[in-house]
Amino acid sequence: MNDKVSRAADALVESYTREGVKIHHLDRRPLPSRAEAVRVLDALQELLFPGYTGAQGLTGASLRLRVESQAAWLYETLTEQISRAINHGQRLDDACPVTERQATECAEEFIARLPHVREMLASDVKAAYEGDPAAVCYDEIIFSYPGLHAIMTYRLAHELHALGVPLIPRIMTEHAHHRTGIDIHPGTEIGSSFFIDHGTGVVVGGTAIIGAGVKLYQGVTIGAFSFDKDAAGQLIRHTKRHPTIEDDVIIYAGATILGGDTVIGRGSVIGGNVWLTHSVPPGTRVLQDSPRLRIITAEEAAAS
Numbered sequence: 001m002n003d004k005v006s007r008a009a010d011a012l013v014e015s016y017t018r019e020g021v022k023i024h025h026l027d028r029r030p031l032p033s034r035a036e037a038v039r040v041l042d043a044l045q046e047l048l049f050p051g052y053t054g055a056q057g058l059t060g061a062s063l064r065l066r067v068e069s070q071a072a073w074l075y076e077t078l079t080e081q082i083s084r085a086i087n088h089g090q091r092l093d094d095a096c097p098v099t100e101r102q103a104t105e106c107a108e109e110f111i112a113r114l115p116h117v118r119e120m121l122a123s124d125v126k127a128a129y130e131g132d133p134a135a136v137c138y139d140e141i142i143f144s145y146p147g148l149h150a151i152m153t154y155r156l157a158h159e160l161h162a163l164g165v166p167l168i169p170r171i172m173t174e175h176a177h178h179r180t181g182i183d184i185h186p187g188t189e190i191g192s193s194f195f196i197d198h199g200t201g202v203v204v205g206g207t208a209i210i211g212a213g214v215k216l217y218q219g220v221t222i223g224a225f226s227f228d229k230d231a232a233g234q235l236i237r238h239t240k241r242h243p244t245i246e247d248d249v250i251i252y253a254g255a256t257i258l259g260g261d262t263v264i265g266r267g268s269v270i271g272g273n274v275w276l277t278h279s280v281p282p283g284t285r286v287l288q289d290s291p292r293l294r295i296i297t298a299e300e301a302a303a304s
Contacts, residue, residue, distance in 0.1 A: 029090045032081040037171045040077055043070050044156055048118050052142050071111060078107035082160075085167040106163050113159050120192055124151050127193035131215050147196030150182035157186035190214075191247065198253075205242035207260060214245055217253040217272075225259035225277050246282065 016024050025031060046054035047070055055066050083103035128141045128148060135141055141148055153176035157169035169186035177183045182199045184190075185206030194210065196202055198218040204210070208222045224241035240260035249264050251257070252272040257264060264270065265282030273288045280286060296304075 025088075027092055029087045029092060030084050031088050032084045032168050032171065034171055034175075036077060036081055037168055038175055040074060040081070041153060041156070041172055041175065043074055044114070045152065046070060047074075047114060048121055048152065049142050052139075075104075075107050075111060078110060079104045081168060082106050082165050085165055088167065106165060109163060110159055117155050117159060120155055121148075121152055123192040124148060124194050127195040127213065127215070128197075131195045132197055146180035146182065147199040150176045150180045150184060150196065150199065150202075151190075151194055154184040154186060154188070154190065158188070158190075161186040188242075207240045208242035209244040211245060211247035211249070211266070213248040215250045217251065217255075219254040220251050221256040221258075222251075223256065223258050225262075 016026060042053070045052075047067060050058065050063070050067075054070075058066050080103075086103070125138055125141055125148065128145060129135045129138055132141075135145075153172050157172040160172075161169040173184055173186050180199055182196060182202045184202075184204045185208075187206035188204050188208045188210065190204075190210040191212035191214070193213045195215045196217075197215065199216075201219040202216055203221045203223060205223050210222070222243055222245065227241070228236045228239070230236055242260060243257045243262040243264060245251070245257070245264045246266040246268075248267045249270070250268075251264075251270040252274075254273040255270045255276070256274070257270065257276045259277050261279070262277060263279040264276075265280055265284060267282055268280055268284040268286070270276065271285070271287040274286050276286060
């Protein structure tokens with residue numbers, strides 16, 4: 001290295017020991033692997049939608065062997081990654097507070113919940129087919145709809161979140177966010193038959209509650225109205241900051257709904273570009289009045 005690069009390297013090493021906000025992970029137990037989390041998602045997608053990804057043409061005994069093989073790999077990989085996630089803040093020389101058995105029990109319980117996740121996803125696929133006249137068949141939805149991929153990832157991440165696993169659920173949902181433009185926090189509670197049409201720009205906060213049969217279009221935000229602070233000026237966490245959306249609600253493109261006390265009643269329709277920070281009763285239609293448009297023809301523009 002030349003002198004300039006060498007000095008930069010020395011300055012970087014010195015910066016790791018300074019006081020202040022720590023943005024390094026040194027002398028600590030290993031973090032979970034982002035790459036492994038994505039591999040886990042790929043394996044889970046094959047188990048949840050067999051025949052669409054991964055091995056093809058499986059039937060009978062070959063199908064069972066493939067499922068058992070994938071489940072065994074998931075069990076081993078998740079056990080390792082969950083152990084890393086729970087222990088990631090511990091120093092290398094500290095006693096490990098989570099035993100291997102605790103991590104395996106968590107992995108076991110997650111895998112045991114996959115049949116339930118698959119039932120929920122079947123309802124989501126059906127909702128997409130029934131809610132989108134452009135959908136030709138279920139195959140098209142499973143193969144190509146970004147909303148379904150984001151929902152699948154959310155439902156898997158939510159189960160890990162419910163089991164108390166840190167880091168990995170957010171790695172998963174942020175991977176889906178990067179791929180689809182849809183940002184669903186794994187802590188969100190979402191009922192069956194959930195459909196996101198188009199999807200880019202959708203944001204759903206972590207304390208939101210969404211009922212069954214809800215449909216969102218692109219650009220919808222279900223977010224926090226404000227962030228309360230304590231006497232020391234620190235954000236107050238672990239409170240309900242995001243809205244409750246009851247069953248069978250439709251929210252059109254660009255709508256923003258904010259606030260932990262905001263409840264959108266069952267069967268309501270929220271129009272495009274609506275900004276809403278208070279509750280509405282069941283069956284409500286909330287519409288944005290159309291702005292007055294001024295249309296100037298080419299002849300008028302030339303004359304001016």
